[in-house]
Structures are given as structure tokens and as C-alpha cells.
Amino acid sequence: NAGVTQTPKFRILKIGQSMTLQCAQDMNHNYMYWYRQDPGMGLKLIYYSVGAGITDKGEVPNGYNVSRSTTEDFPLRLELAAPSQTSVYFCATWSGTDTQYFGPGTRLTVL
């Protein structure tokens, strides 16, 4: 039982490049979330999903896209990377009760 996994752990992008941050869970949770954490700050919600095929915007969705074709996977897409997207990205899941479970994070730098 791996919980929430994220790949890659680290990535450096050039301005204008694109990439997909992967998030996978094996807990069969319907709810999944993407947060970003800027240096010295708390986490801010980018996008979330309440189940396969359903996604919605959070606080800071601009510059990102998501999809949820299966319960297990919730990838986050950056189409045109900008320096403002340098951050640590956390994926989380929720069963509908108690707490959200967080992945280990992806550290992204855009130069």
C-alpha cells in the first residue's frame, strides 16, 4: 500500500517548456487535490477533483490544467512554464472522512 505517490521528485524547466506532474493513489479515494507551496508560505489549492471525470478550479489555477480519467491518477499539466511557477507541488487525497493524505511533493524550478 504505497498511499500517494508523486513523480518526479525534482525537475528543472526552461521558460516556455511544458511538463506533467504525476500523482497516483492506491487508497481508492474519490477526492484528489493539487496544492503548491511557495517558499516561506502555506499551501494554496490549484485544482481538485471529486471523482473520475470531474475536476474544478481552486484558488490559483492559472497556468495549469488537470484531468481525472481514473480514480487512481490525477496529473497536473503545465503548458508554458513561467518562473512564477517555481514551487513545491503537493498532491493529496481524501476518502470523504477525517484527513487528507499528502504525497511527498515535486520540487519544480523554472529558469
Place this chain on the structure above:
Amino acid sequence: GEDVEQSLFLSVREGDSSVINCTYTDSSSTYLYWYKQEPGAGLQLLTYIFSNMDMKQDQRLTVLLNKKDKHLSLRIADTQTGDSAIYFCAESYGGATNKLIFGTGTLLAVQP
């Protein structure tokens, strides 16, 4: 909109109690959480409290909730150097979707 505020820094001596405070704005929050983050690491859930509770105790941790003042606190008894980390308060909002809004974190420094 929703907002969560925390003090930025707290320094205590080893063996003392630490109290980290948090204020929030959404009176309809269902859950309130405390997370711990060590340098370069992810978030570790410490404890959480339902909004209809006043207090929750879990070993060295005590959470107090004052709903009238929208104030949440985390008390760590017998603080150890291993407790040095950033502590985040978070409140849920958005009803059944359980979206979280986080405070900016409190850096706890434990002096030996």
C-alpha cells in the same frame, strides 16, 4: 474570502510547553487541522478536530478550539528538539469538497 493566520515564529526551551496559535475566518469549516513540516519534507498530519468539538488530546498534543473567536491552538507538552519544524494550521471550506486553506506556518525552534 477565507483566511487563516498564524504567528511566524516561536522559540521555546526543551522540556517546556509550546503553544502555537491560529485564527480562521470560515465559520462553516467542518475540520481544522495541524500539520508539521520538517525542512525539505512533505506534510505530516499531527492531529485534527471536528468543528463541533472544543478540545482534543492526543499524547503530548492538545488542540483547543474557540468557535466564537474562531481561534485554534496547538499545545505541545514536554517539547523536544525533534519537534523543531514548521507547523501549519488549515481549515476546510467548500462543504463536502473539503478544500483546505492553510496558514503561512509557524516556525518552532526548540533550544536545548
